[in-house]
Amino acid sequence: MAPAPIIAPSILSADFASLGKACSDTIAQGADWLHVDIMDGHFVPNLTFGPPVVTMIRPHVERPKEAFGKGTFDCHMMIAEPKKWVKDFQKAGCDLYCFHYEAAFSSNAESPEARTEEITNPKALIKYIHGLGMRAGIAIKPGTKHDVLYEILDSENKDEVPDMVLVMTVEPGFGGQKFMPDMMPKVEALRKHYPELNIEVDGGLSEKTIDVAADAGANVIVAGSAVFGAEDPSDVIKKLREAVESRR
Numbered sequence: 001m002a003p004a005p006i007i008a009p010s011i012l013s014a015d016f017a018s019l020g021k022a023c024s025d026t027i028a029q030g031a032d033w034l035h036v037d038i039m040d041g042h043f044v045p046n047l048t049f050g051p052p053v054v055t056m057i058r059p060h061v062e063r064p065k066e067a068f069g070k071g072t073f074d075c076h077m078m079i080a081e082p083k084k085w086v087k088d089f090q091k092a093g094c095d096l097y098c099f100h101y102e103a104a105f106s107s108n109a110e111s112p113e114a115r116t117e118e119i120t121n122p123k124a125l126i127k128y129i130h131g132l133g134m135r136a137g138i139a140i141k142p143g144t145k146h147d148v149l150y151e152i153l154d155s156e157n158k159d160e161v162p163d164m165v166l167v168m169t170v171e172p173g174f175g176g177q178k179f180m181p182d183m184m185p186k187v188e189a190l191r192k193h194y195p196e197l198n199i200e201v202d203g204g205l206s207e208k209t210i211d212v213a214a215d216a217g218a219n220v221i222v223a224g225s226a227v228f229g230a231e232d233p234s235d236v237i238k239k240l241r242e243a244v245e246s247r248r
């Protein structure tokens with residue numbers, strides 16, 4: 001059986017002037033996780049926030065009682081140096097550190113930590129994240145093929161295997177963009193190979209696009225503007241969940 005639906009509103013579309021309350025309200029409205037968009041102005045052409053803000057919002061949402069449980073902070077690291085920030089986000093209250101495949105190789109600027117830990121590729125980074133007690137996710141941009149992930153997902157060392165794959169359904173950087181249905185073959189192929197894998201989709205998800213994503217096999221649904229812009233966010237969250245549940 002495919003994994004359970006997980007609805008993760010993207011706080012990029014929340015009211016930043018009262019972010020803590022927006023986070024707790026969304027969880028009370030039925031969200032499972034919060035999708036926390038971290039952007040550095042380099043990997044993507046936009047800036048959001050860093051560990052201090054995550055530290056400030058963490059007390060507004062109870063920590064999950066089990067892995068992937070309600071209240072998980074799913075930090076989507078749209079940053080050029082993901083290995084540099086793992087410890088800071090762990091201290092700030094991140095539960096799931098999801099970095100981009102495209103940013104995880106040693107050609108990126110090195111941090112002193114990366115040199116000592118020899119974090120020069122995605123598998124080493126996953127192992128490092130797991131070693132700090134977090135779950136690890138790996139994201140791919142629309143231009144990256146899904147099959148680059150097979151070698152990582154098939155690793156014999158369980159410490160090097162990601163707990164989630166994120167297939168971007170827009171170019172990362174901004175909320176409110178149009179869903180890219182041509183990303184669905186990636187989701188279908190991953191679901192076929194890995195029936196139990198958490199597969200997240202992010203960008204342009206709403207009541208209008210969820211059926212296509214759920215049919216393809218996505219179970220972790222990020223939705224920003226569709227949830228935070230809704231008159232009744234709990235109804236949207238419910239409908240997104242039902243769409244995924246009905247395909248299990």
Ligand SMILES: O=C(CO)[C@@H](O)[C@H](O)COP(=O)(O)O
Pocket residue numbers: 010012013035037076170171172173174175176177202203204205222223224225226
């Ligand atoms: O990572 C990103 C954008 O880069 C997303 O998480 C968006 O914030 C999703 O917003 P909507 O497309 O659902 O409005």
